[in-house]
Amino acid sequence: MSDFEGLRALVTGGASGIGRAAAELLAERGARVAVLDLDPSPADKPLLAHRADVTDDASVREAVAAAVAGLGGLDVLVNNAGIGAQGTVEDNPDDEWHRVYDVNVLGMVRTTRACLPHLRASAQAAIVNTCSIAATAGLPQRALYSATKGAVYSLTLAMAADHVREGIRVNCVNPGTVDTPWVGRLLDAAPDPAAERAALEARQPTGRLVSAAEVAGAIAYLASPLSGATTGTALAVDGGMQGLRLRPVAR
Ligand SMILES: NC(=O)c1ccc[n+]([C@@H]2O[C@H](COP(=O)([O-])OP(=O)(O)OC[C@H]3O[C@@H](n4cnc5c(N)ncnc54)[C@H](O)[C@@H]3O)[C@@H](O)[C@H]2O)c1
Numbered sequence: 665m666s667d668f669e670g671l672r673a674l675v676t677g678g679a680s681g682i683g684r685a686a687a688e689l690l691a692e693r694g695a696r697v698a699v700l701d702l703d704p705s706p707a708d709k710p711l712l713a714h715r716a717d718v719t720d721d722a723s724v725r726e727a728v729a730a731a732v733a734g735l736g737g738l739d740v741l742v743n744n745a746g747i748g749a750q751g752t753v754e755d756n757p758d759d760e761w762h763r764v765y766d767v768n769v770l771g772m773v774r775t776t777r778a779c780l781p782h783l784r785a786s787a788q789a790a791i792v793n794t795c796s797i798a799a800t801a802g803l804p805q806r807a808l809y810s811a812t813k814g815a816v817y818s819l820t821l822a823m824a825a826d827h828v829r830e831g832i833r834v835n836c837v838n839p840g841t842v843d844t845p846w847v848g849r850l851l852d853a854a855p856d857p858a859a860e861r862a863a864l865e866a867r868q869p870t871g872r873l874v875s876a877a878e879v880a881g882a883i884a885y886l887a888s889p890l891s892g893a894t895t896g897t898a899l900a901v902d903g904g905m906q907g908l909r910l911r912p913v914a915r
Contacts, residue, residue, distance in 0.1 A: 665693050666694040667693055667694065667888045667890050668693040668694040668695035668884075668887075668888065668889075669693075669694035669695075670694070671694070671695045671696075671740060671889075672695065672696050672697075672732075672735035672736060672737050672738050672739050673695045673698070673738075673739065673740035673741070673742065673887070674697075674699075674700060674731050674732075674735070674738060674740070674741050674742070674775075675687040675690070675697065675699050676716075676718060676743055676745040676771070676775055677701055677744040677745030677746060677794075678697075678698075678699025678700065678701055678707055678711065678744065679699055679701035679703060679705070679706045679713070680844065680845050680846075681842070681844030681846055681876050682744060682794060682839065682842060682844055682876045682879045682880065682883075683742065683794075684706070684707060684876070685876035685877050685879065685880035686742055686744065686879070686880040686883040686884065687699050687707065687742075688711070688880070689877070689880040689881065689883075689884050690740065690742075690884060691710050693884060695739075696735050696736070697711050698711070698712040698714055698735055699711050699712070699713055700714045700715075700716045700724075700727045700728070700731060700745075700775070701713070701714075701715065701716070701745070702715070702716075702717055702745075703715070712734050712735065714727040714730055714731050715727065716728075718745050718770075718772075718774060719766045719767055719770070719774075721774050724771075724774045724775055724778050725774075725778045728775065728779055728782075729778075732779075737785060738779055738782035738783055738785075738786060739786040739788050739789055739790070740790050740791075740792070740887045741775065741776065741779045741783065741790075741791045741792075742791075742792050742794070742883055742887065743772040743775055743776060743791065743792070743794065744794040744883075745767065745775075746767060746768045746771070746794060746812075747764060747767045748809055748846060749764045749808040749812075750805050750806065750809070751805055751807060751808065752805060752807050753808075755807075756807075756808050760808065761808055764808050764809065764812055765811075765812055765815070768809075768812035769815045769816060769819065772793055772816065772819065776791065776823065780827075780832075783827075783832050784830055784831075784832070786831075788892075789830075789831055789832040789833065790832070790833045790835075790886065790887045790888075790891075791823065791827075791833070791834045792834075792835055792836065792837065792883045792887050793820050793834070793836040793837075794836070794839070794883075795813050795816045795817050795836040795837065795838045795898060796809075796810075796813040796816075796838055796839060797838050797840045797900065797902045797905055797906055798810040798813045798814075799813040799814045799816065799817040799838060799898075800817070800838060800898070800900075801905065801906055816836065817898060820834055820835065820896070820898065821896050824895045824896035825896065828895055833886075833891070833892070833894065833895040834896065835886040835894060835895060835896065835897045835898070835899065836886075836897075836898050837879055837882045837883055837898075837900075837901055838898050838899065838900045838901065838902060838906070839879045839901045839902060840867075840868050840873075840874050840900075840902030840903050840906075841864045841867070841873050841874065842873060842874045842875065842878075842879055843873040843874070843875055843876065844876050847864075847873070851864075861873075868902065868904065869904035869905060869908045869910050870903035870904060871903075872903065873903075874901055874902060874903055878901055879901050885899070886899060
């Protein structure tokens with residue numbers, strides 16, 4: 665497919681996991697793609713790499729300006745950079761709540777703010793936010809993380825309403841547990857990594873983790889000019905975890 669031929673895309677957190685898979689897929693489908701990341705070094709050609717911290721407004725503005733100059737404009741923004749947090753509502757101090765909100769929610773605000781003037785100049789403008797199943801399902805030990813993703817979901821709808829008449833579509837993807845370096849780190853930290861992986865796999869009706877490529881496919885679907893009538897939606901990419909209610913396997 666070459667539905668992104670001639671289009672220019674920017675992916676935050678594009679040096680690893682879901683962001684990297686999305687950046688590579690958009691490039692394969694014809695886009696010129698820049699990634700913006702705390703550590704952009706793993707992103708190689710044809711991706712254009714820019715260092716930025718989404719918690720630092722000046723760094724975001726500088727990196728977005730450099731990326732847009734390198735790309736020659738901007739049509740697609742993928743707001744994907746994010747970090748995890750574990751625990752119940754009792755387990756994290758205020759500082760940690762502020763830190764995770766700063767990356768997961770305000771990071772999207774800062775990047776979008778810097779990109780909007782450029783997106784307004786595009787005839788095929790689209791924003792895709794990486795949300796999570798944690799926004800729509802109650803997961804144990806994820807109070808802070810889930811609250812940030814609930815905010816991302818609502819922000820997606822509000823942004824879609826604000827910018828629809830400017831020709832900018834805004835959607836989000838809601839992945840289940842995805843096999844990325846992040847989840848690898850979580851598994852490595854578990855007392856029994858194999859048992860933890862088995863529990864995560866069993867939670868998804870497909871019986872396996874989602875792949876980064878599968879989330880990238882959904883991001884590309886939402887960002888594509890072929891999806892010109894789709895805005896204000898959340899697309900679950902979760903192996904059926906949100907929508908299905910299976911009977912237990914008979915033993
Ligand atoms: N892996 C999962 O199971 C899963 C499930 C649902 C949603 N998500 C979401 O997907 C997104 C990507 O997750 P992933 O699993 O690919 O993680 P990852 O850790 O593999 O990649 C995240 C990338 O974001 C970058 N990043 C982190 N903080 C940043 C900052 N302050 N400024 C700029 N870049 C920063 C990191 O350097 C890294 O390259 C996140 O928003 C996450 O919440 C992940």
